[in-house]
Amino acid sequence: MPARSHVLLLAAATLAxxxxxxxxxxxxxxxxxxxxEHAWYxxxxxxxxxAANRGFMSNAGFVVTSDGVLVFDALGTPALGRGxxxxxxxxxxxxxxxxxxxxxxxxHVYGLGPLKAAGAEIWAHRRALxxxxxxxxxxxxxxxxxxxxxxxxxxTELVKPDVLVDGDTSFRLGGTTFRIIDTGGAHAPxxxxxxxxxxxxxxxxxxxxxxxIPFVGNADSKHWLAAIERLxxxxxxxxxxxxxxxxxxxxxxLVTTRDYLAYLRDAMGRAARDLxxxxxxxxxxxWTRFRGLPAFEPANRINAWGxxxxxxxxxxxxxxx
Numbered sequence: 001m002p003a004r005s006h007v008l009l010l011a012a013a014t015l016a017x018x019x020x021x022x023x024x025x026x027x028x029x030x031x032x033x034x035x036x037e038h039a040w041y042x043x044x045x046x047x048x049x050x051a052a053n054r055g056f057m058s059n060a061g062f063v064v065t066s067d068g069v070l071v072f073d074a075l076g077t078p079a080l081g082r083g084x085x086x087x088x089x090x091x092x093x094x095x096x097x098x099x100x101x102x103x104x105x106x107x108h109v110y111g112l113g114p115l116k117a118a119g120a121e122i123w124a125h126r127r128a129l130x131x132x133x134x135x136x137x138x139x140x141x142x143x144x145x146x147x148x149x150x151x152x153x154x155x156t157e158l159v160k161p162d163v164l165v166d167g168d169t170s171f172r173l174g175g176t177t178f179r180i181i182d183t184g185g186a187h188a189p190x191x192x193x194x195x196x197x198x199x200x201x202x203x204x205x206x207x208x209x210x211x212x213i214p215f216v217g218n219a220d221s222k223h224w225l226a227a228i229e230r231l232x233x234x235x236x237x238x239x240x241x242x243x244x245x246x247x248x249x250x251x252x253x254l255v256t257t258r259d260y261l262a263y264l265r266d267a268m269g270r271a272a273r274d275l276x277x278x279x280x281x282x283x284x285x286x287w288t289r290f291r292g293l294p295a296f297e298p299a300n301r302i303n304a305w306g307x308x309x310x311x312x313x314x315x316x317x318x319x320x321x
Contacts, residue, residue, distance in 0.1 A: 027082035028054060032062070032091065033246065036199040038176065039063045040091065041240045042075065042084065046212055046294040049076055049107055055148045056080055058107040061203050061240050062088055063196055065174025068097035071120060072194050072203040073242075074111035076144075077151040081111025085118050096120045097173060100180065101161065102205025102242060103188035104131045106140050110152060112159035124161035125182065125190035132160060165192070181234075183207060186224035187216075195234060202236035210244035210253045212294040214260060216303035218310060221261045228258050244294075260290055268304055269311040278308050 032040035041061035049055045055076035062071045062084070069088055074081050088096060099115050101124040102108055112122060131137050137158055144152040169180040181193040187206040194203040206215070207227050216224075231239075231254065239247045247253040271281030282304050290296060 026079045027086055028056065028077075028079045030080070030083040030087045032087050035061070035238045035240060035246050036196070036201045038065065039196055039199060039201045039240075041203075041246060042087070043245060044075070044107075044243060046244070048295070048298045049144075049148060051148050051151065054079065054151050055107065055110070055144075058243055059240060060084060060108070060111070063176065063178075063201075064092050064094060065176045066094075067174030068095045070097060070173055070176075070178065071099040071115060072240075073102050073108045073205070074099060074115055076107040076110050077148065078111060078113050078156055079151055081114035084111060085114050098123060100124075100178075100192070100194050100203075101128065102192060102194075102203070103190045104128045104137070104158075105188060105206070106144050108205070108242065109158065110144070110156060113157060116159055121163060122159060122161045123163045123165060123180075125192050126164040126166045127185065127190040128161055129164070130189060132158070181230070183227035183230065184223055185220055186227040187214075187219045191227070193231070195236070200235065200237040202231070202234060202239045204231070204239050204241050206242035207231065208239055208241040208247070208253060208257055210239070210241045210247040212244045213290060213296045213299045214257055214303070215243075215295070215299050216261065216264065216306055218306035221265055221307060221310060222314070225258060225261055225265075228254055228261075256293075263290070264303060264307040265311065268308040269314075272308055272311040273315055278305060281308070 030042050032042055034040050039061060041059055044057040044059055045053045047057055049057050058076055060073040060075050062069050069092060075084065096115060096118045097120065099112065099120045099122050101122060116122060141158060165180055167182050171178055177197040179195040179197055181195060183191040183193060185191060191205060191207060193205055193207060236250055239250050241247060267285045282301065287300065
């Protein structure tokens with residue numbers, strides 16, 4: 001190989017290493033939006049996670065109390081986790097006491113490391129441990145290292161919870177009452193929401209998607225619809241969803257999520273019962289109502305396929321022909 005080629009290869013390798021190190025040490029600047037007297041959130045971009053958006057396509061939030069800060073979710077890369085810490089420091093010097101994790105999907109947890117290093121205790125549903133033992137955690141981390149490089153790389157680690165909750169759980173921090181709401185495994189097996197009771201502010205995780213198509217995948221949409229029904233009596237003044245803008249028109253956004261899930265179940269359930277091939281069923285389904293919403297193109301077919309499989313399984317479990 002000519003000497004010039006060796007030099008170019010070495011330069012490319014050096015640049016790749018430098019890029020990785022720079023990303024690993026980077027803090028992405030985040031600007032929180034205030035949603036109530038003591039609560040803020042970080043709003044991710046629309047669409048799917050990519051290296052181009054640095055994995056910033058989900059939401060996280062925090063609540064400042066007289067005895068420290070509670071954080072809800074940690075975003076999708078360590079650089080974003082550092083961004084959360086830095087943004088909180090610009091609002092308050094109070095210690096970061098706790099992180100409540102809505103569920104262990106990659107876009108909500110890869111920022112946990114910097115928060116834990118800042119002194120936070122990680123709370124999650126007990127079923128989160130199943131994620132680590134199933135092999136899915138390692139599989140997803142490998143996929144993210146490929147797709148989100150250099151923001152997720154070989155130095156990125158998945159942080160396990162320190163405290164496990166099971167069922168609805170209320171607690172106080174600095175005079176503020178919080179309620180963890182166990183949704184029974186809807187979007188993910190370990191779903192929980194967090195209500196800041198005095199401010200009627202609900203951090204809903206991925207149980208509510210505002211202004212965009214939900215990511216359903218193989219989620220238990222039947223339980224998801226039931227979880228939405230549980231959310232309605234809470235009458236929150238503002239809901240911070242896992243993706244999209246904070247909702248102050250909660251009824252409207254609940255209807256959009258609920259109707260989309262119900263439509264998926266109806267269309268794909270009919271096809272599954274009739275033994276109609278998925279591709280045929282998908283092609284003839286009228287998606288007009290939802291096609292204009294953000295994330296439709298990358299998410300809808302995946303959602304439909306996961307729901308088709310889910311409805312097949314439900315039909316078998318029910319003993320339907």
